[in-house]
Amino acid sequence: MSRHLVVVLTAISLVLVSVGSRAQSGDVILEKKTFELPSYTTVAGEIIKSVKIGWEAAGTLNADKSNAILVTHYFSGTSHAFGKYAPDDKIAGYWDAIIGPGKAIDTNKYYVLSSDTLVNLNAKQSHVVTTGPASINPDTGKPYAMSFPVVSIKDFVRVQKALIDSLGIKKLKSVMGLSMGGLQAYEWAQSYPDSVDRIVSVVAAASAEPFLIAWMDVWAQPIRLDPKWNNGDYYGKEPPLDGLKAALKIVTLQSNGWEWAQKTFGTAPAEEGKDPAKALPNEFKIDAFLDQAAVARAALADANHFLYLCKAVQLAAVNPAKIKVPVLALYAPNDLIFYEPIVRETIQKISDAGASVETAALIGPNGHLNALTQIRQEAEKITTFLAR
């Protein structure tokens, strides 16, 4: 695979796993649909009119609508968890390795759906439907910008619940997601214990602990430093691309690991003949890669949405002792966002409170992103867990 393609793949979906999940003749083709709520009241009590989120699904709902699985997406992800929008799409959804006909999460057996969250990062991506600061406020005819109310993981989940209700689904077979998607799975288990049979949470704890809260602040600060951010008022003007790129570089780096960096880049200079030791601007290869990936990602993203997502993650606050449904919690020992001991703390508290919890490690060089690159290691465990 060419270096350029690697950059593009990473840029779009942070998916190095795409190497292993390339197009097959049996690709699921999905259609993006829109779910709309005329009015939604946030957890904090603010009203948002005309809330729209995108969603997609494959498989067939059975007669009693008991075979639905909801996949909740990560910070920089979308509803595109598996399959393709068109047969010639170069990239399938991020968990295509485990979701599809005959795969670990078998769409011949389950009806698998996934939706874009509120304040989805990739507001400019053609297939993404979301409501956030970049959306038009019906009351003013202008983008909300910073007047958009704060939303939390719990808000994401409440909107998903309305979507599920609209489909007549009384109880989901499972909610499953990685990272911020895992936070949503825990929120489902706490908020709607009667509406979900079991959850799969990958590289996530039940809540954001203080260190993660601080990292979210660090992720957000480059955007605020960019003068083009202009306190969030940049719609119709030049967006704060430099700040957004810098923020996305942190996300890309912290989501991966030192073994990946060592194997992929070494200490080579970015350009032959431009020795990093000779001039301050002369970069190393890994820095140039992070730059390129950030350029591609930033082109589809909205900076204010990034800030709102950081806040949503900071507000994640599920009490693991209140989880009553069975949990499968996968973690990565070299994860730099949800550290193994943090995930273990969640697992221990669930177990101490008497609920059933299973766990396994995803081993690989990609840290947090082992949730994508190594997910097939635990495919069988997921299949068995869902079948119970």
Add this chain to the structure above:
Amino acid sequence: MSRHLVVVLTAISLVLVSVGSRAQSGDVILEKKTFELPSYTTVAGEIIKSVKIGWEAAGTLNADKSNAILVTHYFSGTSHAFGKYAPDDKIAGYWDAIIGPGKAIDTNKYYVLSSDTLVNLNAKQSHVVTTGPASINPDTGKPYAMSFPVVSIKDFVRVQKALIDSLGIKKLKSVMGLSMGGLQAYEWAQSYPDSVDRIVSVVAAASAEPFLIAWMDVWAQPIRLDPKWNNGDYYGKEPPLDGLKAALKIVTLQSNGWEWAQKTFGTAPAEEGKDPAKALPNEFKIDAFLDQAAVARAALADANHFLYLCKAVQLAAVNPAKIKVPVLALYAPNDLIFYEPIVRETIQKISDAGASVETAALIGPNGHLNALTQIRQEAEKITTFLAR
């Protein structure tokens, strides 16, 4: 201890250990001196005129000058490794817990000296003497800014060697340092194997591996985003304080660990009545702490020096297989800057190449900063190692 004092302490020296090393009647009082080289040629071949660095020392050089120990400082540190400049100084040097009369590194036995590096971060601190972008270029009468040549860890060490030579010291008993100071200790061992008897490297590997190289880029980017940075040309104008503060927040956070965050801050809001769930600018306590600490640190620091330090760390490239002198390598299992497996890689390569290497873990909640807060755990090991 008041919250305010904690902020100041952390701001000045990243030293939570100060709690345990408060003023004693027997404090060593040190005098800051200046060492000058009329001209220095960098590793990359550039000439810098009138290079000045500050240094301080305690103890007495013995007759054959064989009892000198050089302490090399970390990224945001200075030569002030122990003791005080005046009896009423509130804070002692960062390793005062282990250096001084009767301590693990006994100044009754050893002559212990430490110098400010080139491009020292704290260029505005009254006791710091350094040469870097903020210094006046004798050829122009103006600050160098970005015209200052790139310098590396090896340059820091070459200037230290000139200082040691000027004192008539033929062979140091040891070079010891933490983090960037540990990189310098390894550089001493490789560059001057006949001039140092043994080294102590704490929370450092022999070189910067690709992941750390990328993090240095992430540390540097907020400064470049601040319009006041103005491509490094801000002397005599308003400095890029916002960018510098944002950069220092990353340093403070990544140098510590989740256990510290959990125990110290929890998920409390920064201000009573300003619920982070209610408005985007409403912060958590830990974020406000990082802000305050960064304000205090940024006031004494120079933004261009920060960028040059990032580059110097990126260029650290000692080959552990070339180390011939005995090494004591201490590491922190929860270190997020020099990960344990990275340090172990260095140790293994030194050992494979036939040199003597001892190691021990510094256990505590502060990650990388266990090198400060927990250093006394291995005080005896250091004493024994030095006495061989």
